[in-house]
Amino acid sequence: MVSSTQPALTSLARALAWLMVGAAFLYLINNYLVYWRDMPGPYRLLLDLGWLGSHNEPALSDGLRLQGWLQLSGYLLVLTMAVVYAIRFNVNSLRAESARFQRLSAYLVRVAFWAVLLIGVIDMLISLLRIEDLLGFWVGEELVTQLGRPAFRGSVVHYPLLLVSFVLALVFKRISFFWLALLVVLAQFQIVLTRFIFSYEQAFMGDLVRFWYAALFLFASAYTLVHEGHVRVDVIYAGFSRVKKAWSNILGSLLLGLPLCWVILMQGMGGKGNSINSPLLNFEISQSAYGLYVKYLMAGFLVVFALTMIIQFTSYLLLNLAELLEPQPDDVPDSSVAHSVLS
Numbered sequence: 001m002v003s004s005t006q007p008a009l010t011s012l013a014r015a016l017a018w019l020m021v022g023a024a025f026l027y028l029i030n031n032y033l034v035y036w037r038d039m040p041g042p043y044r045l046l047l048d049l050g051w052l053g054s055h056n057e058p059a060l061s062d063g064l065r066l067q068g069w070l071q072l073s074g075y076l077l078v079l080t081m082a083v084v085y086a087i088r089f090n091v092n093s094l095r096a097e098s099a100r101f102q103r104l105s106a107y108l109v110r111v112a113f114w115a116v117l118l119i120g121v122i123d124m125l126i127s128l129l130r131i132e133d134l135l136g137f138w139v140g141e142e143l144v145t146q147l148g149r150p151a152f153r154g155s156v157v158h159y160p161l162l163l164v165s166f167v168l169a170l171v172f173k174r175i176s177f178f179w180l181a182l183l184v185v186l187a188q189f190q191i192v193l194t195r196f197i198f199s200y201e202q203a204f205m206g207d208l209v210r211f212w213y214a215a216l217f218l219f220a221s222a223y224t225l226v227h228e229g230h231v232r233v234d235v236i237y238a239g240f241s242r243v244k245k246a247w248s249n250i251l252g253s254l255l256l257g258l259p260l261c262w263v264i265l266m267q268g269m270g271g272k273g274n275s276i277n278s279p280l281l282n283f284e285i286s287q288s289a290y291g292l293y294v295k296y297l298m299a300g301f302l303v304v305f306a307l308t309m310i311i312q313f314t315s316y317l318l319l320n321l322a323e324l325l326e327p328q329p330d331d332v333p334d335s336s337v338a339h340s341v342l343s
Contacts, residue, residue: 006325011087013321014097017314018082020258021101024265024310026075028303031269033071035277040068042075094322101315105222105308110169111162112304113180116215116297118161120208123292126157127204131290150283153293180216187212203288211294218301222308225316246323249316257313264306268299276302 034041040060045068046052048060060068092100126147129135136144146152187209194200237248268276278284279299286295 010094010325013094013318013325014090014092015083015086017097017101017318018086019079020314021104021311022079022082024307026078027265027269028307030071030075031277035269035272035281039071040064042068042072044068045072094318094326098315098318098322101311101318105311105315107169108304108308108311109219109222110172110175111165112215112219112301112308113175114165114168114172115162116212116219117180117183118165119158119294119297120211120292122157122161123153123294124204124208126153127202127290127292131202131204150285150293150296154283154296158294158297180212180220184209184212184216203286203291207286207288207292207294211292211298214298214301218305219308221305222312225309225312242323242327246320249320253313253317253320257316258310261306261310261313264302268302275299 030041033039034044040048043052044057044060045065047055047057048065048068090097126135129138130144130148135147139147147157187205191201191205191209194205237245240248268274270277272278272281276299279296282296283293284296284299285291285293
């Protein structure tokens, strides 16, 4: 028998899921507008209005105050539209909604995969040609000098490749992280080969291994969650019924998974000098001479990790809520692993 409260609970769960994912994207957009474009943001606006208590910040000009109101109104409008859409216009089951968020997470992970692949290869070639004094032959000495500046290389080389990655992720929808693992092995193998056979080694070679290995570790987390691949202390969990497992996963997502991801975002991006914003804003690079200019992007890996895990934990939450609100017969396979969208 279906409870009379089930439709209301289903709509509430769907609305909260859209709020969670929408808030994550809005937080990143606001971070960009505030720290990259010097807009005030809602927090600074509310401080200026005195709604958050006294402060020592200088008063906002009329123009900045207007920008702050536009930001705040825009964010509230987006969140309201997400809730209205989830409640009134979305008729998907919780399992279907879970799969939709899973596809979104998968797409972002594919974008990140193509980005680190393209940026790693192109940046390695630039560094190699600079070291061997061959880059000037291809691009001219003036551009060689410009490519030695982190901000120029990031803006002119890395960012366009990142945009290309969004397109490639739409075209190639089935990739496997075995490829990235293979690239890590090949990158390490080239170091061994060139060092012990040709007595040749450069800083960018080790940087490439670290760049790809960090990407493999952080980007594959959402993929692993889909496939139940994370280590679980299941001495008790293994004996639970499907309902008890669902409750365990729901509480774990709400109390552990989602808060951890938000802590990463808020601690790393809470100010210009924080651990994620600072490297990204300054195009931070390693101190190795002629190494890769990608250290700032590795700070951004944490953003990809937190965002994709927020989306995936939201998907996981909906899937387990479906066990309570939209139960299936015991002979129906668990839809969390019935169809992989990442490989």
